[in-house]
Amino acid sequence: MGERIERLKEVAQCGDVDTLYMLIQEDACLLDHIDHFPFFDTPLHIAACNGHIPFVMEMMRLKPSFARKPNLEGFSPIHLALLYKHTEMVSRLLQVDGDLVRIKGREGITPLHYAVVVDDQLDLLAEFLSVCPDSIEDVTTRNETVLHIALKYNKLEAFKFLVEWIRQKRSKNSIFWERKILNWKNEEGNIVLHIAISKNQPKAVRLLLKSGVDINAKNLKGYTAGDILVEQTQAENNNEIRVILQRAGALLANSSPPDYNYSRYLRSIVSSLEESLIRRCRKWRILSEDKRNALLVVTTLLITVTYEEVLNPPGGIWQEDFSINGTHWSNVMKPNLSFNKNATLSGKIAGTLIGLRLLPFWLFLASNSVTFMFSYTLLLVLTPKLHSAIVITGVVFRA
Numbered sequence: 001m002g003e004r005i006e007r008l009k010e011v012a013q014c015g016d017v018d019t020l021y022m023l024i025q026e027d028a029c030l031l032d033h034i035d036h037f038p039f040f041d042t043p044l045h046i047a048a049c050n051g052h053i054p055f056v057m058e059m060m061r062l063k064p065s066f067a068r069k070p071n072l073e074g075f076s077p078i079h080l081a082l083l084y085k086h087t088e089m090v091s092r093l094l095q096v097d098g099d100l101v102r103i104k105g106r107e108g109i110t111p112l113h114y115a116v117v118v119d120d121q122l123d124l125l126a127e128f129l130s131v132c133p134d135s136i137e138d139v140t141t142r143n144e145t146v147l148h149i150a151l152k153y154n155k156l157e158a159f160k161f162l163v164e165w166i167r168q169k170r171s172k173n174s175i176f177w178e179r180k181i182l183n184w185k186n187e188e189g190n191i192v193l194h195i196a197i198s199k200n201q202p203k204a205v206r207l208l209l210k211s212g213v214d215i216n217a218k219n220l221k222g223y224t225a226g227d228i229l230v231e232q233t234q235a236e237n238n239n240e241i242r243v244i245l246q247r248a249g250a251l252l253a254n255s256s257p258p259d260y261n262y263s264r265y266l267r268s269i270v271s272s273l274e275e276s277l278i279r280r281c282r283k284w285r286i287l288s289e290d291k292r293n294a295l296l297v298v299t300t301l302l303i304t305v306t307y308e309e310v311l312n313p314p315g316g317i318w319q320e321d322f323s324i325n326g327t328h329w330s331n332v333m334k335p336n337l338s339f340n341k342n343a344t345l346s347g348k349i350a351g352t353l354i355g356l357r358l359l360p361f362w363l364f365l366a367s368n369s370v371t372f373m374f375s376y377t378l379l380l381v382l383t384p385k386l387h388s389a390i391v392i393t394g395v396v397f398r399a
Helices: 002-014 017-026 030-035 043-050 053-062 064-068 077-083 087-096 098-102 111-117 122-131 133-137 146-152 156-168 174-181 192-198 202-210 225-231 238-248 261-285 289-311 361-382 385-398
Strands: none
Touching: 002 017, 002 030, 002 043, 017 030, 017 053, 030 064, 043 053, 043 064, 043 077, 053 064, 053 087, 064 077, 064 087, 077 087, 077 111, 087 098, 087 122, 098 111, 098 122, 098 133, 111 122, 111 146, 122 133, 122 156, 133 156, 146 156, 146 192, 156 174, 156 202, 192 202, 192 225, 202 238, 225 238, 289 361
16 A cells, blocks of 8 residues: 555656556555545645646546645645645636635645735735635634735735725625724734834835724733834834824823723714615625616616706797786796796796696706716716716716
């Protein structure tokens, strides 16, 4: 048995699929024997290190459980593919099983965590989050999120990408990610804002404050962001961070106001309302393209119809006066027909609507205006930010 396993490792080293099946013919349970070990350098691990994509894909088909098995060093095959920079193989593995992004290796490190540390891998980060968005929630054994790791290794571009992704992500978990992950505490109780200050990263601090991070959160030592800055040795970026924190209202631990129950209750109400509104808007934004296009067509038609109805009311407008019960009324001495209240008179007064004899004009104008504003608001919600700006500009210039 040991001899066959050694031969199998040599085959995986070369990536020879034909010889693999020759060994399987000699022992049909060869791969099952390996699968019994909790830690093992499987053929999939070895092929992943050497970049043999066809062999890896064949092994994933024969024994997909190998993809989740750690080797003696605590790494899975996808970790090894990342370690040896076989990015194409990583993409192929995710095509087979997207949940491999959440496989935890040594110290709870996931492929997403590792991709942050590697230079110039923003495309890989985007692919990981696209395949498995929930992987943003994974933490290491040190209770660090991917944001903590990015700042820990001074990967500012990756950090900016991740924060912007969380802010712009349109899913049911977006609000949770904004409020929880940005304020997640590591084993020392530090949120990412504390790490950004300790690393003298003013750009990261500014970005976090724009994203709704808790500026006065305390770590396990009871220190706020302001306290951490005070304890820092003087550096060129310290003054810039100090100004940013002061403008944002940062407080020291001993000057933090008491958190009364009533104020906490009021904040919870506002937070609930805000969360409900954001969730509703995001539900509109995650519509399928077909539904979005259909709603855009209907909305555009409603805007066009209501706009034209104001310019050209139903039936048009009487252009001159006619006699009413034998009496002629001029434009100066005509009866008071403001808002078309007396549109049912048998006479025809210049300036009144022809097609609204049974409907008060104010009711027509109000319903038309409400429909127009609702349709216009829906149009802004359904269109992307850039196109919304174009729509607003177009309406302003048209008016």
